[in-house]
Amino acid sequence: MLNSVLILSASAGAGHLRAAQAIERAFQETGSAKSVHHLDVLEYTNPLFRRLYSKAYIEMVNAMPEVLGWLYDRMDKPGMDDRLKLAFDKLNTRPFIKLMERYQPDIAVCTHFLPAEIISSLTEQGRLQTQQAIVVTDFDVHAQWLCPDYAQYFVAIDETRAHMRELGVPANKITVSGIPIDPEFSRPKDQAKMREKHGLRPDGAVILISAGGFGVGRIDVLMASLMKLRHPAQIVAICGRNEELKAQLERQAEDLPPGSGVAIKVVGYTTEMDEYMAAADLVVGKPGGLTTSEALARGLVFVVVSPIPGQEERNSDHLLEEGAAIRCNNLPALAYKIDRLLDDPERLATMRANVQRLARPRAAFDIVEKLLTLKRLAPASP
16 A cells, blocks of 8 residues: 555646546545545646646637647657756746645656656656656657656557657556546446436437537537438437537527437536446547547447547547547538448447457556556665
8 A cells, every 4th residue: 555646637628637536536446545635736836827738728729729739749859858848837836846845745646747747857856755657648648748757657558658668768667558537437337227317219329429528610510410310319418517508509409300310418517427428339529538538448439520639630540540430520521421330330340349449447447556566666765
């Protein structure tokens, strides 16, 4: 058992926080640490810096995704001199640095690169005696995740491990764990029972859309296309806390012609995403690292639409290469693409088998198990 574990994320997009929460819950369920705390590092920065890291990112995703993609590729240069950036980040995260120096946890688990680079610097300077584990939350590893001082990297796929080895990271410091998701996704749930529980018909395809996190592209165009499906289908649109979007989609649902083979269920904020995924056959949306990993864990074939240039484009590439997804670049043709897939049960069955091969529903537990091993092997303090 570990004495103290500090899990560090940053609220720049929801995925980093969800990955941290998944690891925290795995620690709690296994009772593997006396003390486990999860902190959003941006809460320990100044307000201007916090806005730059969180709100500015979301605004760029919605308004200038091409610029975001250009910056992503531009900054993906391993070995690039980033001392100026590190100095800027440390200047704006002084409360976080003071917290780390005071707390000195056994292990710091970072699901975002901002705390990882700062902890690495503090450890190199001898100001921390903490082992650092870095959990990469997309399929590829970007250069910003790379830092000189770490105990272990956790990555999503074997290709990323091979990439990092070529960059000089020792093989024994890279674990292919998958991306950590809520442990609830590791528990099997019957599709028929989940459909009954959530008021869905037992027959026909169930297509899940995380509409609240759509981000790029027009959700009304996407929904208008899905309403033209030839195959009987039920569309479950998860809107989160976006009440305006929920009302918009409910109005669209009312416009369905009588006798339509398509039904629409609009859902607001829910803590039962794992159950809706268990009830579904396909998921339509943007392939963020966490959403993709959750879908794989529930055996869902992914229909990729409007991926954010950069990390989501790369996630999409991996899913397509592995035969676990299709991609629709033109939303008006979305129904056509899905109908073609549903027309071919053999192809769909093959894709589902590929999904099951890629799934790592117990990633959070596997990470905790490896962290316990690291602590046992750590050298004694002088």
